[in-house]
Amino acid sequence: MPTTQVGREAGRIALRAYESGDAARVLDVQRRPEVIRWLGDPPHVPMADLDEALEWIERRRRREESDPLDVTRAIVVRATGIVAGTVSVARAYRRNGDFLDEYEVGWHLHPDSTGHGYATEAARLLLDEVFARGLPEVWCGMFLGNEPSRRVAERLGLPFVGVRQDPWYEGESRLYLLTRDEWLAGR
Numbered sequence: 458m459p460t461t462q463v464g465r466e467a468g469r470i471a472l473r474a475y476e477s478g479d480a481a482r483v484l485d486v487q488r489r490p491e492v493i494r495w496l497g498d499p500p501h502v503p504m505a506d507l508d509e510a511l512e513w514i515e516r517r518r519r520r521e522e523s524d525p526l527d528v529t530r531a532i533v534v535r536a537t538g539i540v541a542g543t544v545s546v547a548r549a550y551r552r553n554g555d556f557l558d559e560y561e562v563g564w565h566l567h568p569d570s571t572g573h574g575y576a577t578e579a580a581r582l583l584l585d586e587v588f589a590r591g592l593p594e595v596w597c598g599m600f601l602g603n604e605p606s607r608r609v610a611e612r613l614g615l616p617f618v619g620v621r622q623d624p625w626y627e628g629e630s631r632l633y634l635l636t637r638d639e640w641l642a643g644r
């Protein structure tokens with residue numbers, strides 16, 4: 458799988474699909490309550506072992522195979538080769554059962570890799586890629602109180618919709634909606 462190298466800050470990171478050799482790193486992120494509490498609805502069950510990490514990697518590979526707009530990428534720090542974390546554009550499913558063609562961009566880092574701008578830079582690269590693949594618009598949402606994630610969305614310049622009942626997850630979220638034209642106009 459070729460890495461993505463373009464972008465305004467090209468150089469510090471590369472994006473690539475996860476591979477089985479990343480399982481230990483995936484486990485070391487997904488076992489952490491301080492990370493997974495922000496990623497979806499409760500219960501937030503920490504990942505238990507390498508088999509689960511391998512399944513996580515395989516599920517994401519299959520999702521992109523069946524839908525090229527559903528993309529999960531490892532964020533690789535070029536200088537060290539370390540996987541800092543994950544950036545994704547994923548199909549979002551409404552809690553009320555409506556089936557809409559909606560996607561959300563998201564990010565999470567290993568705590569040893571925060572504070573360098575990697576999540577923001579990775580999201581720029583991935584948004585370039587998915588909009589080039591034809592995605593017309595993308596949502597972004599974060600639970601209230603997730604200030605680091607809010608700052609990522611704002612550094613990216615995502616247009617703010619408001620604080621709303623989250624259509625995809627429990628509770629209220631800060632929601633953003635970005636169209637391809639808006640993204641291309643800002644690049």
Ligand SMILES: CC(C)(COP(=O)(O)OP(=O)(O)OC[C@H]1O[C@@H](n2cnc3c(N)ncnc32)[C@H](O)[C@@H]1OP(=O)(O)O)[C@@H](O)C(=O)NCCC(=O)NCCS
Pocket residue numbers: 491492493495496542563564565566567570571572573574575576577578598599600603605606608609
């Ligand atoms: C959300 C999350 C990815 C944000 O991580 P992050 O490291 O703050 O975000 P970035 O990688 O974009 O780094 C930006 C930070 O690095 C700093 N930074 C340092 N050097 C930098 C550089 N060269 N370029 C850009 N930013 C740099 C920025 O000032 C910024 O810090 P600030 O927000 O305190 O001002 C991380 O907190 C996380 O994984 N949280 C748990 C999971 C989660 O909440 N995911 C989101 C669900 S909605």
